[in-house]
Amino acid sequence: MTVITDALCPFCGCMCDDITVAVENNKITEVKHACKIGAAKIMGHHRIKAPMMRTDKKGDFKEVSYDEAIEAAAKILADSKRPLMYGWASAFCEVHKKGIFLAEEVGAIIDNTATVCHGPSTLAVHEKGLPSATLGQVKNRADVVVFWGSNPVHAHPRHMGRYSVFAKGFFNEKGRKGRKVIVVDVRKTETAGMADEYIQVEQGSDYLIISALRAILAGQAAVVPDSVGGVTKEQLVKLVDTLKAAKFGAIFFGMGLTQSMSRYKNIDNAISLTTELNSFTKFVITPMRGHYNVTGFGQVCAWETGYATAVDFARGAPYYNPGETAANDVLTRKETDAAMIIAGDAGAHFPADSVRHLARIPVVQIDPYWNPTTEVANVVIPVAICGVEVEGTAYRMDGVSLRYRKLVEPEHPTDIEILEKITERVRKIRGD
Numbered sequence: 001m002t003v004i005t006d007a008l009c010p011f012c013g014c015m016c017d018d019i020t021v022a023v024e025n026n027k028i029t030e031v032k033h034a035c036k037i038g039a040a041k042i043m044g045h046h047r048i049k050a051p052m053m054r055t056d057k058k059g060d061f062k063e064v065s066y067d068e069a070i071e072a073a074a075k076i077l078a079d080s081k082r083p084l085m086y087g088w089a090s091a092f093c094e095v096h097k098k099g100i101f102l103a104e105e106v107g108a109i110i111d112n113t114a115t116v117c118h119g120p121s122t123l124a125v126h127e128k129g130l131p132s133a134t135l136g137q138v139k140n141r142a143d144v145v146v147f148w149g150s151n152p153v154h155a156h157p158r159h160m161g162r163y164s165v166f167a168k169g170f171f172n173e174k175g176r177k178g179r180k181v182i183v184v185d186v187r188k189t190e191t192a193g194m195a196d197e198y199i200q201v202e203q204g205s206d207y208l209i210i211s212a213l214r215a216i217l218a219g220q221a222a223v224v225p226d227s228v229g230g231v232t233k234e235q236l237v238k239l240v241d242t243l244k245a246a247k248f249g250a251i252f253f254g255m256g257l258t259q260s261m262s263r264y265k266n267i268d269n270a271i272s273l274t275t276e277l278n279s280f281t282k283f284v285i286t287p288m289r290g291h292y293n294v295t296g297f298g299q300v301c302a303w304e305t306g307y308a309t310a311v312d313f314a315r316g317a318p319y320y321n322p323g324e325t326a327a328n329d330v331l332t333r334k335e336t337d338a339a340m341i342i343a344g345d346a347g348a349h350f351p352a353d354s355v356r357h358l359a360r361i362p363v364v365q366i367d368p369y370w371n372p373t374t375e376v377a378n379v380v381i382p383v384a385i386c387g388v389e390v391e392g393t394a395y396r397m398d399g400v401s402l403r404y405r406k407l408v409e410p411e412h413p414t415d416i417e418i419l420e421k422i423t424e425r426v427r428k429i430r431g432d
């Protein structure tokens, strides 16, 4: 038996790097220190065993060779006038690079899972920047922590233990006792149940509440009404006092802020609040990114194309305009005539109209796992699991890049190998 220590978990944006894995005969037999969802991914489940194809959407899958599946995938992309290549968040940066290259080759729109989670955060960061910090700085310094529209107990189970709430740090030796934890949310989540203060807001009123906090912070409390979004003025004034009194404050925001009314303007406003708090003390703000390498796609896409997401190569040069070029924009307009879904699950997370359109057009799925996207796919190509069977680079939610090791030898080809072969076949089909 081999014991691998300090392995990284390839599930959520926390990218916990203290995992111990036992390996016997190239099989992972035990995972220690990971949370349940992380351990489940490392142990493996619902793997697709072999490439599969169906001739029409209603037909059953039949197993085919990798060569046949790659040829079919290349033909779908080469024949398409408006291909979409979506997903990427559960794969490494090295995979993203190959994917962007293929997208340019076929004139596709390339978009990632941020389109249904933190895409609005990206837009806000364009406008305002991001006064942020590493999770290590938060662990070592933060004495006031705000979770706004995020529920780490469920979505990032070890975030509070490793970085933000219970962790003891260099300047915070008391851990939980040395921190004030505030949760702002529409309902009393499990995270709210563990907070020192829970502020319940009315659905869709986050922008108003942040604006009220900024007014109070600016010494203009007189303009704030007695109640804003279900929160009393007294509570708001108290909250501003707590934030100002912090030695080092950290706001972690989730999809309760990015995907509720006002969307990217909520984040824009929250970033402004954070910037203004820095006139009084040190304050930082960080998005709670979901898939472990969704941040990495934004990085690679930005350095390769100039834009972080929703990039359209139809003109031969990168063009970006979320609202027009994001995955769900082209799907709900029924504009795209073929799709490749890789390392993301559009079938599970997209609106019904988008999934209905995916069910009508040829879809190539590249993924280790059987998931709802498989149900609308014509060609399915199983691959090795990044972070378990493949080594590579990913970016944690705070933008720190870390290197994953291979824990076991793969039985399937890697995403990179498949993308390279598809690109090669596309070029041959098109006579390039």
Ligand code: SF4
Pocket: 009, 010, 011, 012, 013, 014, 015, 016, 033, 034, 035, 036, 037, 038, 039, 156, 157, 158, 159
């Ligand atoms: S918190 Fe996230 S990264 Fe850490 S073990 Fe759980 S799923 Fe993995």
